[in-house]
Amino acid sequence: MQQRGLATLWASTVLLILTSLWGWLCLQSIHADSVRSQQQMQAAQALVNSEALLETALAFIESAYTRPALDADLSLWSTATANHCPSDKAPPQWQCMLWPLDGLPLPEWTDATPSFVRLLRDVRHAPHRIQIMADATLKPSHPGAGSRATVQQSVYVPISATLEGVSSAALVLNEQVLTVDAPHCDMRAWQSVFGQITPLQLKALSALQMHNGLSTETQPTRTVYWIDNPQLWTQHLGTSTSPVVLVFSETACAVECPSLAHNTTVVGTVFYQSQCQASKMQRWQSGIIAGQLGIEADLAPAQKLALVNGPNGLTGSANAHAAIHFDWPKGIDYSRVQRVAGTWKNAGF
Amino acid sequence: MRALSTPHDKPWRHARAAGFTVLEALVVSALMAFGLTSAMRLSLEALAAAQHSRNVDIASGLAQDLAECWGLHTPRCQMMFLQNVPLFPLSTDPNLGFVRSWTVHHIPVKGRPAEQLQELQISVTWSDSAQGAQVAWLQRRASTPLWVER
Numbered sequence: 001m002q003q004r005g006l007a008t009l010w011a012s013t014v015l016l017i018l019t020s021l022w023g024w025l026c027l028q029s030i031h032a033d034s035v036r037s038q039q040q041m042q043a044a045q046a047l048v049n050s051e052a053l054l055e056t057a058l059a060f061i062e063s064a065y066t067r068p069a070l071d072a073d074l075s076l077w078s079t080a081t082a083n084h085c086p087s088d089k090a091p092p093q094w095q096c097m098l099w100p101l102d103g104l105p106l107p108e109w110t111d112a113t114p115s116f117v118r119l120l121r122d123v124r125h126a127p128h129r130i131q132i133m134a135d136a137t138l139k140p141s142h143p144g145a146g147s148r149a150t151v152q153q154s155v156y157v158p159i160s161a162t163l164e165g166v167s168s169a170a171l172v173l174n175e176q177v178l179t180v181d182a183p184h185c186d187m188r189a190w191q192s193v194f195g196q197i198t199p200l201q202l203k204a205l206s207a208l209q210m211h212n213g214l215s216t217e218t219q220p221t222r223t224v225y226w227i228d229n230p231q232l233w234t235q236h237l238g239t240s241t242s243p244v245v246l247v248f249s250e251t252a253c254a255v256e257c258p259s260l261a262h263n264t265t266v267v268g269t270v271f272y273q274s275q276c277q278a279s280k281m282q283r284w285q286s287g288i289i290a291g292q293l294g295i296e297a298d299l300a301p302a303q304k305l306a307l308v309n310g311p312n313g314l315t316g317s318a319n320a321h322a323a324i325h326f327d328w329p330k331g332i333d334y335s336r337v338q339r340v341a342g343t344w345k346n347a348g349f
Numbered sequence: 350m351r352a353l354s355t356p357h358d359k360p361w362r363h364a365r366a367a368g369f370t371v372l373e374a375l376v377v378s379a380l381m382a383f384g385l386t387s388a389m390r391l392s393l394e395a396l397a398a399a400q401h402s403r404n405v406d407i408a409s410g411l412a413q414d415l416a417e418c419w420g421l422h423t424p425r426c427q428m429m430f431l432q433n434v435p436l437f438p439l440s441t442d443p444n445l446g447f448v449r450s451w452t453v454h455h456i457p458v459k460g461r462p463a464e465q466l467q468e469l470q471i472s473v474t475w476s477d478s479a480q481g482a483q484v485a486w487l488q489r490r491a492s493t494p495l496w497v498e499r
Contacts, residue, residue: 012377016384023388030395034402041409045486048416052468052489056456059466059491063458105456107487156496329496338496
């Protein structure tokens with residue numbers, strides 16, 4: 001009988017243990033659900049923070065590009081290095097930088113150390129389109145410490161413009177004669193060759209390609225050259241599949257515009273900022289230009305004849321402007337920063 | 350206390366003899382009482398935690414709802430920014446009210462108007478048990494336009 005009583009006690013105890021175990025499992029289940037719910041909210045907060053970081057970067061990029069293109073671009077990208085590029089987007093074609101976060105008003109709860117804003121662009125094919133990636137991590141003092149999220153979006157920046165209205169003629173001259181009433185050389189020839197692109201934008205594009213390491217030796221090759229040097233030009237540039245733009249600036253033409261050396265070939269567009277002063281082109285001699293030649297002055301008849309018939313001739317080509325023909329949506333305002341539709345992504349790829 | 354049994358006892362006498370002793374009954378009762386009390390406390394705490402978690406979910410949903418309406422010119426969204434009344438999203442608990450408040454700040458950006466970068470800070474509070482019952486949310490927006498092809 002004592003054994004039966006003990007069995008009853010054991011049975012009761014086991015039942016109690018099982019009931020407690022069931023209760024504990026239920027509690028664990030509720031706890032797991034509660035944790036899941038909290039983590040979802042923390043993930044949502046990390047996402048909101050990364051969006052806020054992206055918006056902050058956008059506002060500051062827009063602020064940077066209110067300055068002239070050359071200054072804006074050089075100062076914004078001054079800290080760009082190859083180390084900041086993803087493995088599949090390396091210089092010299094790609095330019096990458098991590099925005100110093102100490103210069104930005106970070107959203108509350110964002111931990112500055114692991115968070116980052118990365119800017120990325122293709123300097124050769126789309127320098128006017130920047131991909132911005134914002135990665136935000138929550139601070140240790142936040143309940144969701146360590147939660148992180150990444151968002152990205154692309155923007156157009158005013159570093160180039162459309163080529164609408166450019167002339168397809170092989171030779172473009174500005175026959176304006178400077179007078180007391182009209183002392184400034186107009187932009188007629190420039191706009192016939194470069195459309196809405198300004199000289200500062202082209203100078204910025206040239207500086208950008210050079211600083212990022214593009215040259216005649218790299219793959220892809222450099223395609224925009226802004227030259228301030230008045231010396232004779234002796235370098236062959238461009239190919240039929242990769243034409244270049246070569247601009248001899250006002251500085252290069254300060255006394256006389258530099259000639260192209262005999263038999264030097266340039267495939268693409270060559271332009272002289274001779275400021276409507278024909279005297280600066282009087283002793284000018286051409287190499288072989290396959291594409292387009294623009295001069296902010298008139299040429300002597302003999303020079304024109306030599307260009308058309310001489311051994312150092314000028315021949316037209318359909319893709320003379322390919323180096324600066326960037327993909328702009330039709331009708332866009334080229335003068336300001338704008339988001340590219342459909343590029344917002346909640347991911348880092 | 351236990352009844353002595355002999356081989357000549359009636360069967361009902363065996364049943365009586367198989368019952369609990371007082372000591373056994375006391376131990377089992379104490380164990381049962383302890384176990385049930387613990388289970389009850391666990392259940393109550395689990396219920397409170399689950400309710401708090403549910404309330405946090407609701408509050409963050411209300412905050413996100415408002416954040417997503419920021420700058421949208423639809424009647425519903427505009428109404429949300431005009432009214433600041435307690436919300437009762439649970440039909441099963443008409444006493445559980447959530448209060449949503451918000452402020453908009455301008456974050457200065459050099460050389461740009463004040464509207465260039467704005468921050469919406471949202472706070473949702475509710476009357477919970479002992480736990481802190483507030484959810485904070487933020488949203489930033491740059492005025493950089495989106496290019497959409499015409």
